[in-house]
Amino acid sequence: MTSNKYDHRKEAVVVNRRGLHARAAVKIASLAEKHNADVNVISNGVLAPATSIMSLMLLAAGPGDKLCFEATGADALLAIDELTSLVNSGFNEDCDGCYGKK
Structure with missing residues (x-):
């Protein structure tokens, strides 16, 4: 579910308890x-434009x-660096009990 037109690609793991709410x-x-930058997000084989709130929620990433x-x-590179940092931070939410965090 990836396209060759994208110059940069980076992954992050959802760590907050509520997922991509x-x-x-x-x-x-x-x-x-x-x-x-034109940014897409892919989760479990489903692609969503990063600027579409509804499409992002429909990814149902937990x-x-x-x-x-x-x-x-x-x-592009700056955008995905900042976006992956946001996800890795648990969306700047309280991460007590977050996935993979102790």
């Missing part, structure tokens, strides 16, 4: 919109699921 989807979409970010454009 509405607030997390808004954070991804808002961050993706700030960059001059704790332990991988999100693969693909991007092209002037800010």
Whole structure:
């Protein structure tokens, strides 16, 4: 489910307890919109535009699921670096009991 048109690709694992819920989807979409890049997110073989909150929520990614970010454009590398950092941080939520965290 990947396209050859993307210049950069990076994965992150969902660690927060609630997974890719509405607030997390808004954070991804808002961050993706700030960059001059076309970014997609892939989870469990399903692709979603990173700027579409509804599409992101429909990925139904839960704790332990991988999100693969693909991007092209002037800010592609910066965009996916920031997006994977956001996911790895648990979307800046309280991570007591987060997946893979002790």
